[in-house]
Amino acid sequence: MVIVGSGFGGLWAARRLGGADVAVTIVDRTTHHLFAPLLYQVATGILSEGEIAPPMREILRNQANTRVVLGDVCALDLDARTVTSSVLGRDTVTPYDSLIVAAGTQTSYFGHDDYALHAPGLKTIEDALRVRAAIFGAFEMAEIEPDAVRRRAWMTFAVIGGGPTGVELAGQIAELSRRTLASNFRTIDPADARIVLIDAEHEVLGQFSGRLPAKAAESLERLGVELQRSTRVTGVDETGVDLDGPGPARLEAMTKVWGAGVRASPLGVSVAEQSDAQLNRKGQVHVEENCSVPGRAEVFVVGDLMALNDLPGVAEVAMQSGRHAAGQILARLDGRPDRPLRYHDLGTLASIGRYSAVGEIGPLRFSGFLGWLIWLVVHLTFLTGFKNRVSALAHWSVSFLGRTRSERTFSTDQVRGPGPDWGERP
């Protein structure tokens, strides 16, 4: 059997199949498992890539029935039951009897793909390193920029999207500018940086209930993040963003990060075209209660690519649905009947800055330091590998108890900005 994707859905499915009498192949365009909820910490210099992206082959080293294949899945043939993947122009065709598609989502610019050049998303390790270069590079450029207006633009950071990614990133850029970079510069004061979080909704972290969104907003503002709520982004270019909302119509900001939207992997379309499945508006595949695809009982869709009972696009859903689909495959081999996915909501958390997070677990709601402690324990638990836990804890001590960050290296080639023809002052 074949699993497409090495995220939470794919890895949890693979683990469930360890030791079983099935041959498993996992195909992905990278061969690391990505702990995506911590990408913002790689982007802001707290963690290294290796800490959140351990190799799948190493995680599954002792699972002898499982093979990892590098390749971008370019074709699914549900009649022939094959997965075709490609890397460096070379195709690999892997046959399957059962298939789990856990291909996740990618950044969506809602039809404005030209925004991507100026406002990277935060979905991959490459994205995180690009955002890291943009953030640290912006302070470098501000330090040598003689023109005050342009310097202001280098020191303005627009984070677009008020979900967990945007909130966590904005909070960490604020911490960086106020604490980490203190005394690092001679011309600028990094604490003057403006971090503007732009959200189309009327409150950030709208998926949390009760007073939590308001508490998150308070925490962000205390850190120095400016909130522009009920504001839509109508344009993104080299030097700033155009806005439609209660505030100004233009924000000059050299650094823009896009956390506003995701769309389902295009593999969802391929599954729908070859089955009786429907896609929802986000491109997710409507599946049966047991995560299988209507009309293709041997094909399962799990995680962020799956549409089922309005489950949210969070790691917990991916893990549980991945594990469930793998369990269904094993059950059928044993002649046991299909069972529906019973999702156990273990809660949601979002960290805002040092010692501050919001979260809800069942009827309980947390914020502030208590929320942050729970955030810490949960993330340490779910990070893959003992070494990565120790190492992340060490880096968190450096960054949260201490002031500095260990992973500030960036490639100057990845810093983007207007050339000498940046003639007209904004």
Add this chain to the structure above:
Amino acid sequence: MVIVGSGFGGLWAARRLGGADVAVTIVDRTTHHLFAPLLYQVATGILSEGEIAPPMREILRNQANTRVVLGDVCALDLDARTVTSSVLGRDTVTPYDSLIVAAGTQTSYFGHDDYALHAPGLKTIEDALRVRAAIFGAFEMAEIEPDAVRRRAWMTFAVIGGGPTGVELAGQIAELSRRTLASNFRTIDPADARIVLIDAEHEVLGQFSGRLPAKAAESLERLGVELQRSTRVTGVDETGVDLDGPGPARLEAMTKVWGAGVRASPLGVSVAEQSDAQLNRKGQVHVEENCSVPGRAEVFVVGDLMALNDLPGVAEVAMQSGRHAAGQILARLDGRPDRPLRYHDLGTLASIGRYSAVGEIGPLRFSGFLGWLIWLVVHLTFLTGFKNRVSALAHWSVSFLGRTRSERTFSTDQVRGPGPDWGERP
């Protein structure tokens, strides 16, 4: 005063000037200090970038008289006494009264710059990440390559140059294939990898004396590295290298790393053209005994760019000459006379693999485990920053006491190889 370069020469010069009544500006094309002797460990997944490349601004945070400027130095004007640096097409002109040029060296392909595409050097963080992608990517490609001859080419690693860089890298690729990747693959056995170290000289580590080169060769062969000595590389292409020596004339190897040569920074030419200084064959600037440039007493050249008394291109020379030049500038301010650089040779070390290194300190020579312990202590001492030392020691424990490596993440985009037109079997 201005320092060009943030390597060992530049950083040690800057530190010497801390607290003095001078305004110091350091200009470099990155703003990190690079601990270049450990680049091979970033390339082979042992260390993260941040551990060997801490930000100069953080190191010099409390040195209030010192400013760090990001930029590629594109012009030195020794008459006008200005340094012009450029980043993102924007020029910064920094005037100086005294200048220390510590611009170091870059990879040299001896007139064959086309080799660079296929055989990266190992001089920068970008190089190390590119080599990391090439090495780990080659095993990934071998795992999915159905053709045995091509698979062999993916599993052959040509390391060109038998100096410390080549020896250390070849040794670590061997360790990686024999230990780290054990049980990671299902089709290939990583231990079948051929690691071929190609050197034009008749022995590797020729700069070491007595029996040390022979001992290094033995250690390498025990690790599984094949040595092709007295062999010149006459061609490098996508799928292998052409050789001229006692062995075969062709080696099919998809992964090639170039550690064979360096040339001085082109800033040496600029200094020579505007002074009475001569360049040697490697492009280094012949300086006076006090490291200043003939005819330009206010300009110093230090480190790998400096030619003085046949001193070798090692970190120790860069540190001592950088510190000396800075001391000369302070002495002149106090009206004290110039003094010649007295180089104290603290010895040379090269690690070969786990628990094995060769070294000499004065009349003493070390090899094997004792050599490795000394290597460990010396490298921990010279790594910049307490945190980086603790963190490197932790990663070394993981890799040397344990089996795994923490930093195996790479970008698939950086894996290079022939496309589907790799038609003719090699």
